[in-house]
Amino acid sequence: MAKGMRVKLNYHVSHDPDTGAEVTRLTPRRSTCHRNYFYQKCFFNDGSHLLFAGRV
Known part of the structure; x- marks a missing residue:
């Protein structure tokens, strides 16, 4: 998978x-995904996108 490649996730x-709280898993169980380091923003300014890295 190349850097910058986008993959549609279910x-x-x-x-x-x-x-009883609803929980939404954003990533497939068979993949390894990582969030940004704690001091880096992972959301766009308008809140429309979440940025993370993963290996499928």
Whole structure:
């Protein structure tokens, strides 16, 4: 997978058995994904996109 390549991900929605809260998994179970380092912004200024790296 080349740097900058975009992959369409299928979300998985479930509910936490203890609280009933809805939980949305953004990444496939078979992939390894990483968020940005803690002091780097991972959201666009308008909140429309989330940036992360992954290996499928």
